[in-house]
Amino acid sequence: MSLEDKVGQLFVMHVYGHTATDPDQADVDTNLRELGVRDAAELIARYRLGGIIYFGWAHNTRSPHQIAELSEGIQKASPTIPVLISVDQEHGAVARIGAPATLLPGAMALGASGSHEHAREAARIAGAELRALGIRQDHAPDADVNVDPANPVIGVRSFGADPDAVAGFVAAQIEGYQSAGIATAAKHFPGHGDTTDDSHTELPHIHHTREEWDRYDAPPFRAAIAAGVDSVMTAHIVVPALDPSGDPATLSHPILTGILREELGYDGVIATDSLAMRGVRTKYGDDRVAVLALKAGADQLLNPPRPDAAWNAVIDAVRNGELTEERIEESVLRVLRMKARVGLLDQVLRVGPSTPPAPTPSVDATVGTPAHLVAADHIADATTTLLVNTDALLPLSPATHPRVLVVGADPRSPSGTTGPPTTVLAGALNSHGFRAVALPTGTAPDEATIEKAVAEAQGQDAVLVATYNITTHATTRDNTQAANTTLDQTPHPHARAHQATDPQDSNKNNNTTATTTTTGQIALVTALKATGVPVITLAIRNPYDVAHLPPVDAALASYCWTDVELRAAARVIAGRTAPQGRLPVPVRRADDPAQVLYPIRHGLTY
Numbered sequence: 172m173s174l175e176d177k178v179g180q181l182f183v184m185h186v187y188g189h190t191a192t193d194p195d196q197a198d199v200d201t202n203l204r205e206l207g208v209r210d211a212a213e214l215i216a217r218y219r220l221g222g223i224i225y226f227g228w229a230h231n232t233r234s235p236h237q238i239a240e241l242s243e244g245i246q247k248a249s250p251t252i253p254v255l256i257s258v259d260q261e262h263g264a265v266a267r268i269g270a271p272a273t274l275l276p277g278a279m280a281l282g283a284s285g286s287h288e289h290a291r292e293a294a295r296i297a298g299a300e301l302r303a304l305g306i307r308q309d310h311a312p313d314a315d316v317n318v319d320p321a322n323p324v325i326g327v328r329s330f331g332a333d334p335d336a337v338a339g340f341v342a343a344q345i346e347g348y349q350s351a352g353i354a355t356a357a358k359h360f361p362g363h364g365d366t367t368d369d370s371h372t373e374l375p376h377i378h379h380t381r382e383e384w385d386r387y388d389a390p391p392f393r394a395a396i397a398a399g400v401d402s403v404m405t406a407h408i409v410v411p412a413l414d415p416s417g418d419p420a421t422l423s424h425p426i427l428t429g430i431l432r433e434e435l436g437y438d439g440v441i442a443t444d445s446l447a448m449r450g451v452r453t454k455y456g457d458d459r460v461a462v463l464a465l466k467a468g469a470d471q472l473l474n475p476p477r478p479d480a481a482w483n484a485v486i487d488a489v490r491n492g493e494l495t496e497e498r499i500e501e502s503v504l505r506v507l508r509m510k511a512r513v514g515l516l517d518q519v520l521r522v523g524p525s526t527p528p529a530p531t532p533s534v535d536a537t538v539g540t541p542a543h544l545v546a547a548d549h550i551a552d553a554t555t556t557l558l559v560n561t562d563a564l565l566p567l568s569p570a571t572h573p574r575v576l577v578v579g580a581d582p583r584s585p586s587g588t589t590g591p592p593t594t595v596l597a598g599a600l601n602s603h604g605f606r607a608v609a610l611p612t613g614t615a616p617d618e619a620t621i622e623k624a625v626a627e628a629q630g631q632d633a634v635l636v637a638t639y640n641i642t643t644h645a646t647t648r649d650n651t652q653a654a655n656t657t658l659d660q661t662p663h664p665h666a667r668a669h670q671a672t673d674p675q676d677s678n679k680n681n682n683t684t685a686t687t688t689t690t691g692q693i694a695l696v697t698a699l700k701a702t703g704v705p706v707i708t709l710a711i712r713n714p715y716d717v718a719h720l721p722p723v724d725a726a727l728a729s730y731c732w733t734d735v736e737l738r739a740a741a742r743v744i745a746g747r748t749a750p751q752g753r754l755p756v757p758v759r760r761a762d763d764p765a766q767v768l769y770p771i772r773h774g775l776t777y
């Protein structure tokens with residue numbers, strides 16, 4: 172392999188288009204503007220690329236058969252060393268591939284189930300479907316411990332707030348994915364769970380002491396390493412107790428080499444989080460970031476915002492002696508080993524006559540099968556958590572409470588293929604014999620909207636309110652270059668990433684979900700409660716909403732707003748299944764956060 176070939180193996184990039192060689196003209200134009208190539212085949216040829224990551228906003232994930240054909244085209248464009256195709260498919264709040272593929276409960280919902288078997292099975296199903304699509308790595312599971320309820324970027328992506336519990340679920344999911352032939356990625360090292368800042372838009376600081384890091388953040392990563400995790404993804408966060416330099420962990424030799432490699436004994440692939448995120452670009456230019464990440468100990472460079480600058484900077488760093496070719500080869504060997512473990516190098520390594528490689532399972536026989544969909548519903552049934560049930564209002568019966576008004580938030584579907592939540596909830600209740608109607612009121616209902624909801628509540632037997640992150644003030648974005656270009660209004664002077672001219676237009680394409688601190692949802696519940704009609708609240712993202720609301724007749728948490736979780740919540744409300752979920756995080760009082768309102772493992776049943 173030439174130096175250029177070796178360096179190329181370390182890069183993982185996105186590319187626009189639904190095919191490898193014939194994307195839509197709009198995608199060709201975007202590729203030329205952002206990447207300097209027309210399509211995936213040209214990207215692979217120019218950079219000798221080791222990996223490609225799929226995104227919905229890049230138009231890579233339109234349908235299962237299209238994804239499989241794109242994957243096949245990418246491999247045909249790289250005949251010497253196959254490309255490792257990856258995706259962020261955590262499920263729950265982060266899902267790039269939608270229906271008709273199987274959508275499963277996310278991490279915090281699985282944490283609420285308390286079942287490692289459910290977590291393992293969910294990963295096995297997810298992995299089997301990804302492999303049928305030609306994808307061999309999932310950037311999952313999330314190993315962060317969500318100890319801060321105000322965390323704007325992790326939240327329900329975490330299995331919970333108990334480090335040992337999170338560790339168990341992380342190990343179970345690694346086992347599940349690997350049983351399906353999928354490489355895993357524990358993220359975001361050294362732990363992104365205790366911050367109120369979003370590394371997509373700024374550089375967060377974690378103020379844990381070294382002892383606190385060992386106690387709270389390290390256990391899931393230790394468990395991941397013990398379970399044989401294929402890669403560990405870095406976080407763009409500053410942890411002064413681990414490295415006082417002020418550099419983000421992605422660029423920190425003391426953290427990546429000193430702690431992860433030497434102390435924890437990890438010798439697998441270290442992958443950066445997206446190098447387009449603002450958190451890693453605040454101190455150095457885009458060219459230097461790639462070199463510094465490798466010097467720190469990283470092996471894979473994910474999504475550099477200026478691929479040409481990053482790739483050439485690494486080449487130059489080797490030629491001028493800042494990086495040795497031996498150091499590059501160490502990372503290349505780790506990447507190739509990971510490719511070999513998932514079968515990508517079977518034909519490359521085959522010498523002489525041998526048995527042909529096992530065929531990839533077909534799309535139709537694997538993706539979104541009835542068995543997988545039934546399993547997803549079964550797993551979801553164990554996750555819905557009943558927090559409050561005054562006077563045993565739940566379960567509702569169509570005989571006593573036939574008319575149900577469903578109001579609340581309709582956030583955008585993570586995959587773009589589910590929802591809207593109020594309609595899904597109403598439809599699910601109707602399938603159980605109720606006469607439910609949906610009235611979307613949004614995340615910040617105004618006075619007129621609240622008045623309309625109150626008027627509609629008259630004559631109803633119950634009102635179900637879907638609440639969504641009442642206290643969060645953040646913008647949750649895809650971990651991608653495209654999302655960050657809209658944020659990059661004041662880039663580092665050496666960074667010249669393409670910037671969107673109209674953030675509003677860009678947000679339409681970048682799967683942006685805005686959540687804002689608002690009293691509107693609180694006012695809505697208060698006004699509905701004053702009508703005398705029984706009020707049930709369902710927190711469809713973070714479970715902390717109940718602490719900020721007035722007392723209601725019943726309160727539940729579903730941990731996500733995807734259809735599989737909403738249908739499960741409707742079954743609990745209708746009494747078709749008993750609530751089984753238990754809080755994987757504590758819910759603290761809004762007026763006194765030092766006091767726990769509902770502790771970890773709280774959950775009612777009937």
